[in-house]
Amino acid sequence: MKIKVFVTPKRNVLDPQGAAVGHALESLGLRGLKSARVGKVIELDVDGPDTPQFRAQLDKLCRDLLSNPVIEDYHYEIAGH
Amino acid sequence: MNIAVLQFPGSNCDQDAFQLFASGLGLPTRYVWHKDTRLGEADLVVLPGGFAYGDYLRCGAIARFSPVMGAVREYARKGGLVLGICNGFQILCEAGLLPGALIRNSSLEYRCMTCELAVEDAGPAFNPGTLGARIRLPIGHGEGNFRIDEAGRAGLEANRQVILRYLDNPNGSLDGIAGVRSEAGNVFGMMPHPDRAFERFHPSRDGLSVARAVLAARFPDLIRKSA
Numbered sequence: 001m002k003i004k005v006f007v008t009p010k011r012n013v014l015d016p017q018g019a020a021v022g023h024a025l026e027s028l029g030l031r032g033l034k035s036a037r038v039g040k041v042i043e044l045d046v047d048g049p050d051t052p053q054f055r056a057q058l059d060k061l062c063r064d065l066l067s068n069p070v071i072e073d074y075h076y077e078i079a080g081h
Numbered sequence: 082m083n084i085a086v087l088q089f090p091g092s093n094c095d096q097d098a099f100q101l102f103a104s105g106l107g108l109p110t111r112y113v114w115h116k117d118t119r120l121g122e123a124d125l126v127v128l129p130g131g132f133a134y135g136d137y138l139r140c141g142a143i144a145r146f147s148p149v150m151g152a153v154r155e156y157a158r159k160g161g162l163v164l165g166i167c168n169g170f171q172i173l174c175e176a177g178l179l180p181g182a183l184i185r186n187s188s189l190e191y192r193c194m195t196c197e198l199a200v201e202d203a204g205p206a207f208n209p210g211t212l213g214a215r216i217r218l219p220i221g222h223g224e225g226n227f228r229i230d231e232a233g234r235a236g237l238e239a240n241r242q243v244i245l246r247y248l249d250n251p252n253g254s255l256d257g258i259a260g261v262r263s264e265a266g267n268v269f270g271m272m273p274h275p276d277r278a279f280e281r282f283h284p285s286r287d288g289l290s291v292a293r294a295v296l297a298a299r300f301p302d303l304i305r306k307s308a
Contacts, residue, residue: 011182013228014253016185065146068139068175070182071228 001050003058005076007067008039042066050078082300084110085123087153087169094130097276098166105279105289105298115147125162126153127298128169130221130274140183140224141172150176163268164295167222171262179261179270180237181215183227187253190279191223195284196273197248198259203241204266206297217286218273220251220259225272227254229259240264247273262298263272269295 015037021035023041048054057074067074084102088095102125103110113120116134120126133144144150150172157178165173173179186192198216202208229237231277234255237243245260247304252272260271277289295305 012230014184014187014226016187016189016226016253020189065142065199068142068182070174070230070233071184 001046001048001081003044003046003072004074004079005042005044006039006065007042007062007074010045010071010073013071033044039072074077082108082124082296083122084108084126084127085113085120085126086110086129087115087135087149088112088129089115089131089147089172091133091135092129092131094166094168094274094276095272098127099274100128101288101292102281106292110238111279113149115149118148118152118260120149120152120156122162123156124299125164126156128153128163128165128168128172129276130167133168136168140168141175141176144168144172145176157263157268158263160267160299162295162299164292165268165270166218166239166274166276167225167234167272170185170272171224173268173270174287177187178268179263180242180260181227181261183224183272185224185227186222186226186251191221192225193219193221193250195219196251198245199248199257201241201243201246201270203244204298206301207244207262207269207294211297212287212290212294215248216245216280216291217260217285218271218275218287218291219277219284220273222252222272223238225252225254225259225274227258229255233297236264237261244269245273266298269298 016036018036062074200209200212246257248259275291278285290304
């Protein structure tokens with residue numbers, strides 16, 4: 001199954017990269033920009049069934065490694081079922 | 082006295098940290114490779130600066146899962162002294178051994194300069210009385226912008242866990258925080274480099290007193306001797 005993990009800076013955490021990208025978008029003519037946040041996408045391809053146990057393991061891995069809960073939120077999408 | 086300096090793939094201040102303790106303070110110092118699962122006898126464990134594991138994912142995110150970090154966690158839990166400098170500070174935050182996190186500098190620039198720092202009253206060893214109210218240490222980092230949530234921030238202040246603050250904030254850190262200690266007082270982390278401030282040709286020699294103050298958290302005689 002194909003998994004996409006999205007990691008984004010928490011809403012209340014300063015995002016210097018997002019702010020810089022936002023300024024660049026405005027200088028390129030984007031109007032009405034209210035917010036720009038820069039995160040990352042991690043794509044995984046895993047053999048095996050999508051079970052509650054697997055999701056629990058994936059959540060743990062997201063919290064322990066793929067995101068830092070102090071500054072980031074995550075969510076994921078599982079495709080192929 | 083026995084100082085252990087950890088080496089991760091991508092550490093590049095390991096020799097600086099080694100020399101701070103070995104030549105600066107004249108203490109027996111050795112390296113511990115990241116694949117070692119044991120620290121051996123150590124009175125202080127130092128996590129040096131650099132770019133461990135290329136800083137992939139986030140600074141310190143992968144290093145915290147190095148085999149040696151299990152031993153560091155256990156060592157810290159028993160009250161052992163730990164010092165993280167720059168990337169070492171980032172690793173300790175990722176590992177949950179210190180509160181908060183370090184994100185991209187607000188300027189988005191890598192900052193390499195000597196900083197004036199206010200010494201906070203953070204305990205019997207780490208305070209303006211033993212270190213002086215102001216010290217100067219070099220920094221060199223792109224991700225030194227300290228962040229913590231409101232509850233964490235209140236906890237840091239209430240427990241006097243902030244050890245150093247920038248006078249002229251170079252990276253956007255919350256409240257100018259440059260270094261913190263654990264609540265128990267045995268784990269220290271700082272973005273500035275005491276390991277680049279001990280030789281005559283360095284911009285200051287304040288790194289020596291910082292190294293002594295960290296050691297004095299467990300060996301108070303060190304401060305008395307140097308005072």
